[in-house]
Every structure is written in C-alpha cells, then in structure tokens.
Amino acid sequence: MTDVFEKLKSLQDILSRKFEIENELSEIPKALETKKELLSRLKVGYIEKNDRLNAIKTNIRKLQLDMAAVEEKRESLEKQMDLIKTQREYEALDKEIQDAGDKEQTLRKDIQRESKVLEELSKSIEREELLIHQQEGELDEEKQRILEESKGKEDELENLKDEEQEIVPGMDSEIIFKFERIIRNKSGLGIVPIKKGTCSGCHMLLPAQFVNDVRGGEGILFCPYCSRILHWEQSVADEEVMIEGISEEDAGGLADLLEDDDD
Numbered sequence: 001m002t003d004v005f006e007k008l009k010s011l012q013d014i015l016s017r018k019f020e021i022e023n024e025l026s027e028i029p030k031a032l033e034t035k036k037e038l039l040s041r042l043k044v045g046y047i048e049k050n051d052r053l054n055a056i057k058t059n060i061r062k063l064q065l066d067m068a069a070v071e072e073k074r075e076s077l078e079k080q081m082d083l084i085k086t087q088r089e090y091e092a093l094d095k096e097i098q099d100a101g102d103k104e105q106t107l108r109k110d111i112q113r114e115s116k117v118l119e120e121l122s123k124s125i126e127r128e129e130l131l132i133h134q135q136e137g138e139l140d141e142e143k144q145r146i147l148e149e150s151k152g153k154e155d156e157l158e159n160l161k162d163e164e165q166e167i168v169p170g171m172d173s174e175i176i177f178k179f180e181r182i183i184r185n186k187s188g189l190g191i192v193p194i195k196k197g198t199c200s201g202c203h204m205l206l207p208a209q210f211v212n213d214v215r216g217g218e219g220i221l222f223c224p225y226c227s228r229i230l231h232w233e234q235s236v237a238d239e240e241v242m243i244e245g246i247s248e249e250d251a252g253g254l255a256d257l258l259e260d261d262d263d
C-alpha cells in the first residue's frame, strides 16, 4: 500500500504540473486574440478614413470643375458687355455677372473648407498608418515570443507525459481516472494525509471507522466529502502527539482514541 501511495504522490506532482501547463497553453491564444482584435479595429478605422478621404477628394474635384464653369461663364458675360446697347440690357447682364461672381465666391470658400478637412484627415491617416505598422510589429514579436514559450511548455509537457507513463502502468485505471479528475478539480491536490481525524484537504471530520480503515491500509479510500484519496502518515500522527503531549496528559491522542473506537 505504501508503495501505491508513494506512486500516487509522485503522480500528483506530475499531473498538477501537467494540468498547469495545459492551462497556460490554452490561455496563450487568448492573449494574442486581444492584440489581433485591436489591430483589426485600427485597420477598419483606417479604411473608413481612407474612404472619407477619397469622397472629399472627389467632391473637391467637382467643386473645382463647377468653379471653372462659372468662371468661364462670367468671362463670356463680361465680353458681352462691349456689345450692350440699352440700359435695360446692361442691367440684366450686370446682374448675371454679379450672380456668377457670387457663385464663384461661394465655390471658392467651399473648396477652401474641404481642402482643410482633407489636410487634417490626411495627417490623421498618416498617424494611424504609423500606429498600425507599430502594432503589427508588436504582434509579430509577440507571436514569436509565444511560439518559443509554447515550444518550451510543450517539451516540458512531453517529459511529464513520459514520467507519467513510468508510474501509471500496473495501477488501477479506474483509480487513476478518478485521481486525475480530483487533481484537475481540486487545484492539484488529490492525495492528502489524515490530520487529527480530519481530511487535510477539506478539513472535515472523518468517521472514526473510516480513519481506522485508512490507517489499516485497507486499500485506496476516498474522502466522503471532497473525494480526495486519504492516506495515513505516521510522521504526521507522531507530530500531533508530540505537540499535544507537551501540555496534555492525554498524549496518546488520536491513535489511542481510534483504537478505543475499534470494537
């Protein structure tokens, strides 16, 4: 029995480290995912801004064409001035020229305003481009670092699996299955000693008969409360007796108590 418990304890160390690494490996893609998401959001924003930039450019070109047309019209109207004969004709033409001039003025202002927006947007796009390059660089570095880190962890995992295979053969597979599950669920602790009649995993007081059975090495027994495997460690019991024995007469403590309960 002692041999089995020793094996289980070694297996516990291997399995808890193994699960820890598996957990770490599963967390790695999440860290990358966050960075990737950030980058793709940046890229979406960048594309949107570029679309807006192109729309503004198109608008400016249209305004410039409109302005050229108005200019041409005004110039041709001005030429007609020389051919004017009556006051009425003059007033009508003069009004047309003024309207064209006003329109030109409005278009010029529109172009100036749009050009300013264009300039600011271009600068902001430039900044974002830089940021995207920077983020892409960081992501590549991170990927490289993670790749190396994962490689190290996977190697360690392989070694642990080999070590596991050195222990497991010949052991009860159902017990190993339960044991693995306990270690996974109980943060790495699957086999614990009895202390003062309680399970040192969950600190619940165990039935006396049960404690006796564990002490007698009646096979592998699971804590009825937390399902951990319990074993008897004489050194733990001795220590308790020593501590209690200093101040209390009744130093026989747990061991005697249990034997009394035996019948």
Ligand SMILES: [Zn+2]
Pocket: 199, 200, 201, 202, 203, 204, 223, 224, 225, 226, 227, 228
């Ligand atoms: Zn327990």
